[in-house]
Amino acid sequence: MSLKESPVSDLYLTEFSEPVTPIGSLIDWTQFANCKGKTKLFFAPKAERPQARERREAKAKSLCMNCTVQQTCKEFARNNHEYGLWGGENEEERHLAGYTIAAPIGVRSRALRTAS
Numbered sequence: 001m002s003l004k005e006s007p008v009s010d011l012y013l014t015e016f017s018e019p020v021t022p023i024g025s026l027i028d029w030t031q032f033a034n035c036k037g038k039t040k041l042f043f044a045p046k047a048e049r050p051q052a053r054e055r056r057e058a059k060a061k062s063l064c065m066n067c068t069v070q071q072t073c074k075e076f077a078r079n080n081h082e083y084g085l086w087g088g089e090n091e092e093e094r095h096l097a098g099y100t101i102a103a104p105i106g107v108r109s110r111a112l113r114t115a116s
Helices: 007-015 050-065 070-080 091-096 106-115
Strands: none
């Protein structure tokens, strides 16, 4: 009897016939992010003025530019409809790239008001 015909090999093959999760998805990429512990830079405080937002986002984007997980972070925000600055991209930039978030803000909100 060859290994192919062995009942033990059949059992072995059925045990592992489920899809295997890639090792990269098991690693918490946020642990490697430059922004770890700096959430105030990446999420707007209530009633933030436009000039303050520009300064805050410029500082945040400078951290993102040298981050090893920038692309993963950007994809996460796009796929999960996140608020804030992720992967060097804010909500408006994600919207202009064709991704949406749950509630309209910024450019989309202004566009909706002028269209009405």
